[in-house]
Amino acid sequence: MTDTPSAAAPPLPDLPRDNTQDGPAVRLYLVDGSGFIFRAFHALPPLTRKSDGLPIGAVSGFCNMLWKLLVDMKAQTDAPTHLAVVFDHSEKTFRNKLYDKYKAHRPPPPEDLIPQFPLVREATLAFGVPSLELPGYEADDIIAAYACKVRDMGGEVRIVSSDKDLMQLVGDRVSMLDTMKNLLIGPEQVMEKFGVAPNRVVDVQSLCGDSVDNVPGAPGIGIKTAALLINEYGDLDTLLARAGEIKQDKRRQTLIDFADQIRLSRQLVQLDCDTPLPSPIDDLKVADPTAEVLAAFLEEMGLHTLGRRVASGGGGTRAPAAPATAAPRPVTATDHGPVDVTKYVCVRDIETLDAWIAKAHRAGVIAFDTETDSLSSANAGLCGVSLAVAPGEACYIPVGHEHEGGLAFDAPADLTQITHNEVIARLKPLLEDPSVLKVAQNAKYDIAVLSRQGINVSPIEDTMLISYVLEAGLHKSHGMDELSKRWLGHEPIPFKQVAGTGKAQKSFKHVPLEPATCYAAEDADVTLRLYLLLRPRLNTEGLLTVYETLERPMPAVLAQMEIEGIRIDPDQLARLSHDFSVRMTELEAQAYELAGRPFNLGSPKQIGEVLYQEMGLASKKTTATGAQGTDASILEDLAAAGHELPRVLLDWRQLSKLKGTYTDNLAAAISPRTNRVHTSYALGATTTGRLSSSDPNLQNIPVRTEEGRKIRKAFIAEPGHVLISADYSQIELRLLAHVGDIPQLKKAFLEGQDIHAATASEMFGVPIEGMPAETRRRAKAINFGIVYGISAFGLANQLSIPQDEAGAYIKTYFERFPGIRTYMDRTKQGARAQGFVTTIFGRKVNIPAVYSKSQAERAFGDRAAINAPLQGAAADIIRRAMIRMPAALKESGLKARMLLQVHDELVFEAPEAEADALINVAKRVMEHAAEPVVALSVPLVVDARAAKNWDDAH
DNA sequence: TGCGTCACG
DNA sequence: GACGTACGTGACGCAA
Numbered sequence: 001m002t003d004t005p006s007a008a009a010p011p012l013p014d015l016p017r018d019n020t021q022d023g024p025a026v027r028l029y030l031v032d033g034s035g036f037i038f039r040a041f042h043a044l045p046p047l048t049r050k051s052d053g054l055p056i057g058a059v060s061g062f063c064n065m066l067w068k069l070l071v072d073m074k075a076q077t078d079a080p081t082h083l084a085v086v087f088d089h090s091e092k093t094f095r096n097k098l099y100d101k102y103k104a105h106r107p108p109p110p111e112d113l114i115p116q117f118p119l120v121r122e123a124t125l126a127f128g129v130p131s132l133e134l135p136g137y138e139a140d141d142i143i144a145a146y147a148c149k150v151r152d153m154g155g156e157v158r159i160v161s162s163d164k165d166l167m168q169l170v171g172d173r174v175s176m177l178d179t180m181k182n183l184l185i186g187p188e189q190v191m192e193k194f195g196v197a198p199n200r201v202v203d204v205q206s207l208c209g210d211s212v213d214n215v216p217g218a219p220g221i222g223i224k225t226a227a228l229l230i231n232e233y234g235d236l237d238t239l240l241a242r243a244g245e246i247k248q249d250k251r252r253q254t255l256i257d258f259a260d261q262i263r264l265s266r267q268l269v270q271l272d273c274d275t276p277l278p279s280p281i282d283d284l285k286v287a288d289p290t291a292e293v294l295a296a297f298l299e300e301m302g303l304h305t306l307g308r309r310v311a312s313g314g315g316g317t318r319a320p321a322a323p324a325t326a327a328p329r330p331v332t333a334t335d336h337g338p339v340d341v342t343k344y345v346c347v348r349d350i351e352t353l354d355a356w357i358a359k360a361h362r363a364g365v366i367a368f369d370t371e372t373d374s375l376s377s378a379n380a381g382l383c384g385v386s387l388a389v390a391p392g393e394a395c396y397i398p399v400g401h402e403h404e405g406g407l408a409f410d411a412p413a414d415l416t417q418i419t420h421n422e423v424i425a426r427l428k429p430l431l432e433d434p435s436v437l438k439v440a441q442n443a444k445y446d447i448a449v450l451s452r453q454g455i456n457v458s459p460i461e462d463t464m465l466i467s468y469v470l471e472a473g474l475h476k477s478h479g480m481d482e483l484s485k486r487w488l489g490h491e492p493i494p495f496k497q498v499a500g501t502g503k504a505q506k507s508f509k510h511v512p513l514e515p516a517t518c519y520a521a522e523d524a525d526v527t528l529r530l531y532l533l534l535r536p537r538l539n540t541e542g543l544l545t546v547y548e549t550l551e552r553p554m555p556a557v558l559a560q561m562e563i564e565g566i567r568i569d570p571d572q573l574a575r576l577s578h579d580f581s582v583r584m585t586e587l588e589a590q591a592y593e594l595a596g597r598p599f600n601l602g603s604p605k606q607i608g609e610v611l612y613q614e615m616g617l618a619s620k621k622t623t624a625t626g627a628q629g630t631d632a633s634i635l636e637d638l639a640a641a642g643h644e645l646p647r648v649l650l651d652w653r654q655l656s657k658l659k660g661t662y663t664d665n666l667a668a669a670i671s672p673r674t675n676r677v678h679t680s681y682a683l684g685a686t687t688t689g690r691l692s693s694s695d696p697n698l699q700n701i702p703v704r705t706e707e708g709r710k711i712r713k714a715f716i717a718e719p720g721h722v723l724i725s726a727d728y729s730q731i732e733l734r735l736l737a738h739v740g741d742i743p744q745l746k747k748a749f750l751e752g753q754d755i756h757a758a759t760a761s762e763m764f765g766v767p768i769e770g771m772p773a774e775t776r777r778r779a780k781a782i783n784f785g786i787v788y789g790i791s792a793f794g795l796a797n798q799l800s801i802p803q804d805e806a807g808a809y810i811k812t813y814f815e816r817f818p819g820i821r822t823y824m825d826r827t828k829q830g831a832r833a834q835g836f837v838t839t840i841f842g843r844k845v846n847i848p849a850v851y852s853k854s855q856a857e858r859a860f861g862d863r864a865a866i867n868a869p870l871q872g873a874a875a876d877i878i879r880r881a882m883i884r885m886p887a888a889l890k891e892s893g894l895k896a897r898m899l900l901q902v903h904d905e906l907v908f909e910a911p912e913a914e915a916d917a918l919i920n921v922a923k924r925v926m927e928h929a930a931e932p933v934v935a936l937s938v939p940l941v942v943d944a945r946a947a948k949n950w951d952d953a954h
Numbered sequence: 955t956g957c958g959t960c961a962c963g
Numbered sequence: 964g965a966c967g968t969a970c971g972t973g974a975c976g977c978a979a
Contacts, residue, residue, distance in 0.1 A: 600976095600977080602976055602977070603976080603977055603978080604957085604959070605977075605978075606977095623958065624958090625957070627957090629959095630958085630959085631958075631959060632959080653960080654960090657959080657974095660976075686971065688970085690963085690971065691972095692971090692973070694973060694974085696973090697961085697973045699961095699963075699972075700961040700962035700972075703962075703963095704961085732963090732970095785969060787969095787970070789970070791968055791969060792968095793968055794969030797969075798969075855966045855967095856967055857966095859966065859967080860967095860968075863968080863969065864970065864971090866970085871963090874963095902962075902963065
């Protein structure tokens with residue numbers, strides 16, 4: 001702990017002095033950025049960006065304040081030489097360790113403010129001002145550390161803030177500036193406020209406490225009394241030591257009884273001058289903003305007025321040259337020169353590594369990539385990390401490369417590397433530094449790998465997701481190789497080329513350092529180039545909010561879910577597998593008997609031969625290639641016509657599917673390390689915004705049949721825990737009711753009716769009470785069909801009714817719900833006019849099929865266009881819930897973990913005692929996930945249940 | 955590797 | 964009235 005400023009220390013001997021001017025060499029302005037954000041937010045009306053509704057009130061207020069400050073600064077005779085904006089970092093601080101209630105009853109920041117935090121940091125950098133923050137520290141501590149340091153060097157400090165907690169720093173050479181009230185605060189003003197000199201402010205605050213920050217202080221003692229006591233006894237320690245001398249009974253007793261609490265309060269209010277400096281003071285020198293960068297940022301935010309003022313140099317400041325109205329020239333693929341893999345550096349000693357880390361800090365934006373020995377992040381070991389600090393300037397840091405097993409007859413290559421632990425220790429501060437933006441391609445993978453090394457990468461951006469937001473539906477993949485070819489015209493080295501292919505493929509740790517460096521560093525280089533190229537488009541194309549709110553937070557959430565995994569009972573699966581085998585053998589024998597010969601029941605081709613040629617049954621449908629189909633619906637029809645073999649085949653197929661896809665392979669997927677199964681969720685893989693799950697796919701675990709549900713029962717909770725499944729009820733139909741604005745559907749949902757029965761009642765004019773099950777079933781099929789872009793053929797097929805009957809249903813449906821036809825027509829028209837549709841959250845789904853020459857493909861496009869805004873909005877909503885869930889669980893003090901997502905369902909694992917609390921939290925977060933950006937006209941309803949296994953929880 | 959089939963929402 | 968169909972996924976086994 002450092003004392004408050006008192007006697008000025010002599011200037012340090014090595015202080016660089018500027019001989020061309022009088023006064024101290026360093027005149028540092030420190031702006032309390034966090035304080036400013038909140039004040040700007042609350043002082044200004046809610047302002048949103050015109051293009052897409054992104055809230056930017058605080059950003060706007062902050063920019064105006066900063067610009068005014070810069071202008072005023074320059075006009076002064078004693079203009080500052082150094083300047084920085086300081087921010088709180090969202091993590092807990094050392095004060096929470098001292099006192100868990102510190103700032104505890106602060107509400108979370110308003111929803112509209114959250115997306116503005118990163119933007120304000122961007123704004124700071126756009127103005128050419130360094131932005132400082134440090135995990136585990138409050139802005140006030142960082143300000144204190146710089147203030148003490150500069151003061152002790154003989155420099156001057158001005159703190160731009162109105163936070164009274166900073167007044168303890170005021171002294172001869174440290175002052176405060178409240179720009180809101182335009183007040184300069186020196187020792188005199190502090191004296192007025194606290195009744196004591198600045199160096200005793202902490203003592204007063206310790207006594208009177210602070211209800212806003214939850215600093216307890218001494219009960220019943222306010223500023224006046226505190227100042228009186230301190231002035232009488234000199235300082236807090238003396239006061240506490242001599243508390244027995246106080247004349248007033250009550251006051252004396254309070255000070256004696258609460259001495260410990262007062263000392264704790266002092267620790268809470270005392271700012272820590274020993275806080276490490278995030279940047280050297282030299283790096284905070286005042287510099288003019290780059291005109292283009294600043295103009296582009298203000299343009300991006302839609303802050304045209306300030307943009308014009310900045311462009312005209314308002315207030316006598318040297319004006320940035322570019323007019324704010326002229327958009328900066330977009331970066332093009334060739335701006336950064338060709339990719340040259342021979343220029344990359346292999347980092348093998350600490351000095352070189354430190355030099356790259358320093359470059360990375362200066363760059364502020366870097367790309368990185370991790371190389372591992374496995375494809376699944378859950379088990380991947382780290383082989384190396386590559387960094388790109390500028391286009392064409394990249395390195396690879398190997399950590400675990402070794403010779404491949406066996407005797408080397410040639411002299412083995414030199415594999416000197418920095419040790420694993422040293423690399424991790426050096427990289428951790430960089431990768432966790434809030435002021436260095438890390439760009440990755442498919443960030444989820446790198447987050448998971450590094451999280452196992454104890455590194456929490458942040459802040460992070462993902463070029464795959466940027467591409468996905470911009471061009472979902474236009475490309476099969478948003479993988480790096482494709483992006484590189486598409487945007488940079490450069491084909492990266494194929495993995496196969498460095499690691500070999502097939503059985504001979506080696507682990508990356510066995511790849512020699514030179515090719516490994518070319519391959520790995522190239523990935524980082526390409527990623528950085530892609531970022532510089534694609535990221536500006538988010539803005540110009542109005543997709544920044546989608547990226548920031550629906551995509552960018554996902555990798556960290558999913559990485560955590562994948563790491564958690566889920567427990568599966570292998571014995572249960574083994575029993576099922578055996579049971580299925582026995583029954584399949586019986587069915588095979590029956591099938592051979594019925595066919596009159598043995599054949600492969602798993603071969604559709606052989607089934608066709610047996611059924612259609614040898615047994616002479618009529619084949620109903622042909623497949624895409626003209627072969628006679630044997631799928632379930634055909635076999636069902638044949639079985640219904642009285643044939644025995646199709647039934648046997650159907651039964652065998654079901655068991656074969658369950659055994660082959662689930663019982664055998666799920667058990668094999670259990671990680672020996674964790675005893676759990678870890679799926680991999682793909683982002684940027686679907687056209688609509690849904691996730692997909694693979695290796696193994698846990699989004700298609702059987703549920704519809706009795707046999708299948710036995711597999712689901714093998715998904716179990718740990719002892720003392722339960723699984724909780726929470727799923728949205730009819731979310732796509734609810735969205736249809738909202739988006740299509742269908743009064744009857746909205747009414748039915750608002751009244752909590754059975755939606756399919758209500759639909760049937762509306763269509764056929766029958767009461768819901770006593771409705772035949774078949775009537776409801778047909779309405780249900782129609783409701784599903786609508787969401788899919790209905791056709792008479794499809795509905796007829798689904799319900800096994802003639803096509804004209806299905807057509808009549810659809811006609812009736814549209815007559816009863818004319819709004820739905822309007823919605824469908826409007827959506828198709830929009831899709832054909834623009835080539836894409838959007839969800840209510842702004843996600844863009846491209847549908848190139850609407851431009852096809854083929855009528856069939858265009859019809860396909862129409863149906864996809866009708867479905868995408870509904871399926872996509874549902875995907876957006878559950879994403880919003882997932883993104884909020886970790887904080888919601890933490891806030892509620894729950895140990896529960898989110899394990900799985902199945903499109904409209906989230907699966908959690910929680911201690912048994914938490915089950916009810918978790919259900920409450922999960923329901924609340926999920927049911928309100930659309931808010932506040934979209935106010936749905938129908939309620940979202942979530943059903944949740946806890947049980948020992950997934951089937952019973954579902 | 956492409957196809958048919960089928961598990962899920 | 965054509966077109967051949969429900970929307971979105973991933974995994975398996977067969978056949979080439």
